[in-house]
Amino acid sequence: MAASSQTSVFTLLDIGRSLQRMITAHYNKPYWIKTEIAKLNAYTKSGHCYPDLVEKQNGRILAQMRATIWSDTFQSISRQFEDITKKPISEGMTVLVLAKVNYHPNYGFSLNIIDIDASFTLGEMAKEKIESLKRLKAEGIFNLNRSLDFPKVPQRIAVISVQTSKGYQDFINIISKTYSHFNFKIELFPALLQGDNAITSIAEALESIESKTQEFDVVTIIRGGGGDVGLSCYDSFLLASKVARFPLPVISGIGHSTNETLVEMVTYTNKITPTDVAYFFIKAFQNCLDELQDLNDDFKSLVKLKLKDEQQELKQLHYNFKNEVNALLQNHNFHLKEQRQRIKSTLPSLFRKGFDNLDNSSYRLSWLTTQKFQKQQQELVQLSKSLKKESKNQLEHQRQQFHYLSTTLNLLSPDRLLQRGYTLNLVNDKIITSTTELKPGDRLKTMFADGYAESDVIKIKPNENN
Structure with a gap:
């Protein structure tokens, strides 16, 4: 429809200036606004920041606005925010901002942010951490990793770190140089260790290790220095659940001593620094070495004691054998003397009965004595052979036992x-x-x-x- 001559006609600038006056009049003070940072849009060269702010419900955007944070304000806010939350302002955060409502005919509607309540964001992060911790426990995975069997000798270690970091270099200097005789097998899986991208980076490193778990005994995540700044990624439920479910023991050493993160809570054990992690592995090796040394010492003592017992037993057998032979010879000598005495006592009566029987009796006596002596002599020879055979068998058995013990001792000798x-x-x-x-x-x-x-x-x- 065509405009009549009496119809008011406004220019676009007129409308813009009218809106500017109305907004300036009605929104003349700053407001605290709860919002989510969809995009940060920070420019390094100018120092200004132009965040895109949104409000969502069940994933659906209910409202969105453009904002500005001028250079000096952004530097001050960022420094204060990071000091309190230990994390830089980043996309995806829910924040409480103090902003003025502005409208410019040329640049349109925007919020000029003059402050951000870091304590509010810290509270939101703490609530999220508590909820994630409850979820880990509710799903029954909180204690999964620490319930794994730790290898007696953790020799093959998969390391998630940055090759150029001081923490990784300290770890390598201790475990591969100072204690090189332990012959640790180290493989580095590079990953970002802080910031929003660290979650995906560490998860990908864990997946790479999981594809060849048979090649490793343990996994360690080490990060040197930096204090508590940039550690919020370790409170991620996604990363913590992946570590908790990992099939190998995971040892953390990400370089801080307060406010334990979710990842540190679910690992097999948490050490403060990469150096502590290195000495943790070395101690396991040293404990095994000490145990082997104790076993070696115990074995040597047992061998010495066994040899001493066997030598004593052999000496006793020799002594018993000698006594038995002497007793047997004395017994036969006694019988011989008895026979002679009997012969002497019977001679007078034989003479009285007649010289005719003397020769016959003498012959019979001589024959019987000879037969008896030969029989006793044969028995003595047979007994001597049996004793020699038994003694030889005993000596051979002891020799075989000694050879077995000597061979076993040799296998555990220092040279071996x-x-x-x-x-x-x-x-x-x-x-x-x-x-x-x-x-x-x-x-x-x-x-x-x-x-x-x-x-x-x-x-x-x-x-x-x-």
Whole structure:
């Protein structure tokens, strides 16, 4: 329909200025507004920030507005926000902003943000963490990882970290250089360790390790320095549930000592720093080595005791054998003397009965004596053979037992342990089993299977758990 001559006609600028006056008049003070940051739109060069704000319900956008935070204000707000929440302002956050309502005919409607209540966001994050913790427990996965069996010797370690980080370098220096004789097998799975993208990055690293779990004994997530800043990603339910369900023990060392995160809560064990994680693995190795040394010492003692018992038993058998032979010979000598005495006592009566029977009796007596003596002699020879045979069998049995024990002892001898990759450390030809036996300047002699190496002790670092 065409406009009549009496119809009022306004320009677009007129409408814009009218709206500007009305909004300025009615919205003349700042308001606290609860909203979600859909996009941050921060510009490094100018320092200004132009966030897109939204309000959602069940995933549906109910309202959205454009906002501005000028450079100086944005720097001040960001610094204060990060000091309180330990996390930078980022997209997806629910925040409570103090903003002025503005309208400009050329730039349109916007909110000028002059402050953000970090405590509100911190409360929202805390509530989300509590809800995630309840969910982990309700789904029965909170204690899954720490219920796994920890390997006696955690030698093959999958590490999730950043290769250039100081924490990772400290870990490698301790576990692969200072304690290189333990021969740890380390494989790095690089990942972002802080920020919003860290959740996806660490989860992808865990998936890579899970695809070849048979190649590893344990997993560790290490992050050096940085304090509590950037740790909110470790309160993610998605990441915490993935760690809790992981089929290998996970040890965390992300470099802070307060406000334990969800990921740290569900790991097999949590250590403060990468250095603590390294010494945790080393202690497991050292405990196993000490146990082997104790077994070796016990075995040596048992072998010595067994040899001593066998030697004593052999000595007793020899003594018993000698006594039995002497007793048998004495018994036969007694019978011979008795026979002679009987012969002497019967001679007078035989003479009285007649010399005719003398020759016959003498012959019979001589024959009987000879037969008896030969029989006794045969029995003595047979007994001697039996005793020799039994003694030989006993000696052979003891020899086989001694050979078996010697062979077993040889398998556990220091030379064999050296050939299997272990080493022995000596100072002045004395085996060193503890750092308390060393002092700076000592000449350390490290024995290998194919020789030895000498080095000077520069620094001694006792285990902090001792």
